[in-house]
Amino acid sequence: xxxxxxxxxxxxxxxxxxxxxxxxxxxxxxxxxxxxxxxxxxxxxxxxxxxxxxxxxxxxxxxxxxxxxxxxxxxxx
Numbered sequence: 538x539x540x541x542x543x544x545x546x547x548x549x550x551x552x553x554x555x556x557x558x559x560x561x562x563x564x565x566x567x568x569x570x571x572x573x574x575x576x577x578x579x580x581x582x583x584x585x586x587x588x589x590x591x592x593x594x595x596x597x598x599x600x601x602x603x604x605x606x607x608x609x610x611x612x613x614x
Contacts, residue, residue, distance in 0.1 A: 539586070543579045546572060567611040570604050577601035 550572035557565035581597030 539579055539583050543576060543583070546576050546579065550576060567608050570608045570611070574601045574604035574608060577604065 550569055553565055553572065554569045557563065557569065577597045578601045581594045581601065584591070584594035584597060
């Protein structure tokens with residue numbers, strides 16, 4: 538279930554990023570970062586569900602938190 542959601546979100550984020558790159562619209566960058574943050578949360582949840590004793594799930598959650606904070610800052614300014 539999570540892999541299907543992750544793949545769908547990654548395709549949407551890739552499409553938005555490519556559109557912003559080729560059309561030179563920097564207004565779409567916060568939406569790309571928000572999509573990446575959601576994707577990182579899902580990847581962290583997948584790693585946590587596998588019950589691995591690694592640091593990767595915590596790293597995914599930390600990076601997604603950072604991306605969410607940067608996205609909020611970018612929306613405000």
